[in-house]
Amino acid sequence: MTNAAQKIERKIVGYRVKASDDTQAASPVPESNVIQMNESVERPDVLMGTTYKLKPPVADHAMYITINDMILNEDTDHEQRRPYEIFINSKSMEHFQWIIALTRVISACFRKGGDVTFLIEELRSVYDPNGGYFKKGGVFMPSLVADMGAVIEKHLKAIGLMEDEEMSEHTRQILEQKRIEFESQGKRSDEDGGYPANSTMCGKCSTKAVIVTDGCSLCLACSDSRCS
Structure with a gap:
């Protein structure tokens, strides 16, 4: 005999499949408290940072790219390391204005959350009208901006947001x-x-x-x- 239809008076927050021999009423599954990166996530006092040295042949001085990461859902099964902000320092003041602008835009994208890997393709597709350069190992970089994109790609792979295609x-x-x-x-x-x-x-x-x-x-x- 089928049960009579019941009107739901409260908001549904979860569900589970009731087994045929289950005589107890189904209890709602608690709503997930998993925190995702978004603009409203408050910046903690301490962030984990990694600094990469970039010395392109077209620049007189090396650049130091620091990416600070935030740990979400720490000590849980949903723990995840996400980039939160980026800084670029150099003795050279030649590119100061656009580097500051670039770091602010990239940092804003990091804090917005979601898939940030699109930044890599956008940065690596920037071409210098004066020509690119070869890095050690024979890798060609079409511009300094593209080289920065390669650094971000390396970092995202290191923290597990991108998979590194390993050759067999x-x-x-x-x-x-x-x-x-x-x-x-x-x-x-x-x-x-x-x-x-x-x-x-x-x-x-x-x-x-x-x-x-x-x-x-x-x-x-x-x-x-x-x-x-």
Whole structure:
């Protein structure tokens, strides 16, 4: 026999499925108290900070990028480390105004919460009209702003907000074998990054590590392959 319909007088705050042999009335599940990053979250007195040194060849002085993180839901199953603010310091005053503006905008995005990984793509797509530069390891940076985006990406991966795409050991062995074969043809390795000296730019990872082997272009840095 089915139970008669009952009118709900109070606000529903939770539910659970009642088993067939459950003779007790279903008790509401407590509303979750999980705190998400938002603009109304009050800044604590102490934040965890990480400082990254950035010395691009186009600048006379190094830049020090500090990202402070906030711990949400500490000591619970929902504990999460989120970026809260960013500061950039340098002896050079050449870019002072736009660096201050950039850090304030990025910090505001951090505090707003949600998915902040979009910032990386936006920053790394900024191109300097005077041309970019190569970092150690053969990685090309189209601008100083793009290099800052790379630092933020590194930090988000370190705190677990982004996944670092790890290359399998098998793929690493294949790429190393290809590199050795390519160098054995008389093309010496570049000191910067260990990639062949006449390798070209990879459109996927922006690293000067693309060689032509077996009729295909192969990136020795990210394994991207294209055949004509």
